Amino acid sequence: MARLGAGHRPGPGGPAIRSRTSIPTAAEASAWAEVLVRRRLLHAAVLAPTxxxxxQSAPxxxxxxxxxxxxxxxxxxxxxxxxxxKRNRTR
Structure with missing residues (x-):
């Protein structure tokens, strides 16, 4: 189970979500893209030179x-x- 940082208390639905304090980096975005494609939550995610x-969500x-x-x-x-x-609705 993940530990919560100081000042973060679990809400009725589980752990509190921390707000971002930094701008996402290209490395973080790449990691998320890889996970989303690997878990088939996205069909494709490609970083353009720009x-x-x-x-693409599906082929x-x-x-x-x-x-x-x-x-x-x-x-x-x-x-x-x-x-x-969606997962919580089916329980």
Missing amino acids: GQWLV EAPVRVLDGPAAMVALAAQIQHHTRT
């Missing part, structure tokens, strides 16, 4: 363009939230 991310889905690391990390958070919410 620093933008090209993502036949349109390609979305994300504006950098912060957008990729935000997408990862959105997918994670959706996955957890």
Whole structure:
């Protein structure tokens, strides 16, 4: 079980979510992209030379363009939230 930092108390639904205090890096965005593709939560995620991310949710889905690391990390958070919410509804 993960430990909570000082000042963070679990809420009724589990551990408290800490807010970000730093801007996501390219390395962090790459790590999240790799995890999302490996776990088949995204079909593809490719870093473009411009620093933008090209993502595709399914083979036949349109390609979305994300504006950098912060957008990729935000997408990862959105997918994670959706996955957890869906899992809790089926319990």
